[in-house]
Every structure is written in C-alpha cells, then in structure tokens.
Amino acid sequence: MDQGNTTLQPITGANSRQTPAAMRATHLAAAMLLFTTLPEGVVGNRLYLRVLGLKMRRTVTTLWFLHLASCYFLFTLLIPFFTVYLLLDFHWVFGTAMCKLLNACISMDMFSSVFLLALISLDRYTLTCHPIWSQHHRTLAQARKLAAGVWLVSFALSTPYLAFRDTHVDEGRITCIDNYTLSRNWNGAETQDLGRRVHLAIFTVQFLLGFLLPFCTITGCYVCVGLELKEKGLAQSGKPFKVMVAAVVSFFLCWLPYHLYYALMFYRNVPQSVTGSFLVIFIIMFCFNVCFTPVLYLFVGGTFQQVARTSLFALVKAAFDEDLSSDGSGPESSRRPGPEIDTMEMEKNLESCGF
Numbered sequence: 001m002d003q004g005n006t007t008l009q010p011i012t013g014a015n016s017r018q019t020p021a022a023m024r025a026t027h028l029a030a031a032m033l034l035f036t037t038l039p040e041g042v043v044g045n046r047l048y049l050r051v052l053g054l055k056m057r058r059t060v061t062t063l064w065f066l067h068l069a070s071c072y073f074l075f076t077l078l079i080p081f082f083t084v085y086l087l088l089d090f091h092w093v094f095g096t097a098m099c100k101l102l103n104a105c106i107s108m109d110m111f112s113s114v115f116l117l118a119l120i121s122l123d124r125y126t127l128t129c130h131p132i133w134s135q136h137h138r139t140l141a142q143a144r145k146l147a148a149g150v151w152l153v154s155f156a157l158s159t160p161y162l163a164f165r166d167t168h169v170d171e172g173r174i175t176c177i178d179n180y181t182l183s184r185n186w187n188g189a190e191t192q193d194l195g196r197r198v199h200l201a202i203f204t205v206q207f208l209l210g211f212l213l214p215f216c217t218i219t220g221c222y223v224c225v226g227l228e229l230k231e232k233g234l235a236q237s238g239k240p241f242k243v244m245v246a247a248v249v250s251f252f253l254c255w256l257p258y259h260l261y262y263a264l265m266f267y268r269n270v271p272q273s274v275t276g277s278f279l280v281i282f283i284i285m286f287c288f289n290v291c292f293t294p295v296l297y298l299f300v301g302g303t304f305q306q307v308a309r310t311s312l313f314a315l316v317k318a319a320f321d322e323d324l325s326s327d328g329s330g331p332e333s334s335r336r337p338g339p340e341i342d343t344m345e346m347e348k349n350l351e352s353c354g355f
Contacts, residue, residue, distance in 0.1 A: 028086070028087070031083045037287040038083075045069050049066065060123065064147070071109050071112045072290050075109050075290045078109075103176070104158045104165070109154075111153070114211070117251060118217045118218055121217060121218040123138070125221040161178075164180050166178070196266070199266070207259050210255075215255075218248055257281045260282075261278040261279060264278060
C-alpha cells in the first residue's frame with residue numbers, strides 16, 4: 001500500500017517473487033484481524049451515525065462527530081476488499097477501476113478523519129480560551145462550510161491515486177500498486193528513478209498534511225486548553241486532562257505506524273521481519289482507530305461500572321449533548337456576553353466538550 005491510502009503492498013523476498021511462508025502467516029493473521037474488526041466497526045459506527053444524525057439536535061459538536069463517524073463507517077465498508085487481497089496473497093481480483101477507486105476513497109477518508117480531528121481540537125480551543133468570540137462566530141452554518149471544505153480538500157489530495165494506482169501482472173499474480181510514471185515499462189532504470197522521485201514528493205506532502213501539521217495542531221490546542229483550565233481552576237477532577245491526553249496519544253499511536261510503514265517502502269534492504277512487524281502494528285492500530293477510538297472517549301474520565309450501567313444509546317447521546325448557547329442557534333445566542341461571565345461561559349463550554 002502506498003502513502004496516502006491503506007492498500008497493502010506485497011512483501012516479497014529480494015530474489016523471489018513468492019511471498020515467504022512466515023510472511024504468509026503474518027498476512028493471514030492481519031486478514032483475520034481485519035475480518036474480526038468489521039462487525040464491531042459497522043455496528044459501532046452505525047450507532048453513532050444513528051444517534052448523531054437522527055436522534056439528536058444538530059449542533060456544531062454533533063456535526064463534527066457525525067462527519068467523523070461517517071469517515072470511520074466508510075473505512076469499515078472498505079475492509080472486506082483488502083481482507084480478500086491479503087487472503088489471496090496479494091492477488092487483486094477486483095479489476096483496475098476498483099483498484100483506483102477504492103484507494104482514492106481510503107485516502108480521502110484518511111485525510112478527512114485527520115482534518116476533522118484537528119478541527120475538533122481547534123473548536124475546543126476556541127470554546128475554552130475564547131468563549132466570547134466563540135459565542136458570536138461559532139455557528140452551525142460556518143461549521144457546515146468547514147466540514148464541506150474538509151471533504152473537498154481531502155478529495156483533491158486523493159485524486160492523484162485515480163491516475164497513479166494501477167494493476168500489474170507479474171507471473172500470473174495481479175497486484176494493485178502505484179505507477180507514478182504512468183508507464184508500462186515497469187523495470188526501466190529511468191522509469192524507476194522518476195517513480196521514486198514522484199513517490200518521495202507525494203510521501204512528503206502527505207506526511208506533512210496528513211500527520212505532522214494535524215498532530216502539532218491537536219497537541220498545541222490541547223496544551224493551551226489545559227493551561228487555561230488550570231489557570232481558571234476549572235479542572236479540579238482531572239477529567240479534562242484525561243480526555244485531552246487520550247485524544248493526543250490515540251492520534252499519535254494510530255497514525256504514526258501508518259506513515260512509518262510507508263516510509264520503509266523506500267528502502268529495499270529492510271529485513272522482511274521489520275516490514276512484516278510494522279504491517280501488523282499498522283493494521284492493529286488501524287483497527288483500533290476505526291472501531292474503538294470513538295468508544296474510548298466515552299470511557300475516559302468515568303468508571304467502568306458507571307459506563308456499564310448506562311445503555312450505549314444513552315451514553316452516546318449524553319457524550320455529545322451540547323447547550324444551545326454554544327452553537328449560537330438558540331435564543332441565548334442573541335445576548336451580548338460581557339467579561340463578567342467568562343467563567344460561566346467556560347464552564348458551559350467545558351460541559352459541551354464532554355468534560
């Protein structure tokens with residue numbers, strides 16, 4: 001699989017076109033993990049979509065997480081294709097058009113989810129650190145425009161794979177890989193050199209936009225929020241800090257192996273045991289990110305017994321419930337807040353953040 005999408009690249013020996021037995025076992029284990037992840041991802045994310053989309057009043061917060069749940073749900077719908085690809089020992093049976101389309105979709109989903117997580121952190125920052133500005137400018141209409149912008153930018157960043165992704169027949173096995181030169185001369189020296197340069201350029205852009213900048217944004221926003229909460233004395237229980245640490249750590253752990261795995265694709269002399277290990281780590285974290293990260297936020301800061309006694313439907317609804325005044329969509333939004341209610345507004349905003 002190449003950077004910017006989650007399609008798996010075959011791991012083969014330097015002098016053999018056949019996948020070694022140890023790697024086949026690794027691929028089988030990864031495929032089984034993806035297969036067992038599918039029902040949890042479908043059921044869990046459908047529940048989120050139902051609660052956020054149909055059962056709850058539309059607010060800025062619910063809008064962000066509705067789009068995020070949509071990303072995760074689409075991820076789960078694509079899992080069966082790549083599970084089959086692994087089980088068939090990287091033999092692609094779905095055709096060239098599906099090779100291009102599925103990889104473009106998975107790339108768009110990756111970017112959309114990362115950008116939405118960064119937007120959510122910026123939203124929490126403005127709610128906590130700039131409550132008066134947020135009261136006047138944080139509207140549902142603006143949030144809809146930003147969400148639409150996220151999908152458009154993500155689609156634009158994923159369109160190269162509609163051109164570069166291609167199928168290649170090698171000794172009877174069809175692989176779905178990148179053809180950065182759009183040439184059928186796969187083994188030419190000049191073609192391979194050009195392909196590496198294009199690959200490096202795409203990898204660099206997507207690592208910066210898909211990981212480094214969003215990670216810095218998320219970390220910076222939550223550091224500022226934490227300092228503000230500590231200064232105002234609004235986080236005595238420690239729950240806000242647990243939520244913020246969980247957000248930063250889960251983002252880092254889920255997406256760093258993804259980029260490290262594809263960075264290894266530049267080096268041909270990397271031992272197969274290393275690339276195979278990173279493949280398994282990446283798939284484990286991918287499954288966690290798609291299926292279990294949304295549930296994680298429901299458990300952080302509360303005891304398991306309290307969560308267990310609450311129905312999941314009610315728990316999701318309570319987690320994303322938000323005061324009308326936070327969206328500027330209710331009658332309270334017409335009031336002009338003064339400096340004397342900064343603390344009161346911040347307390348309301350903390351509640352709307354799930355703190």
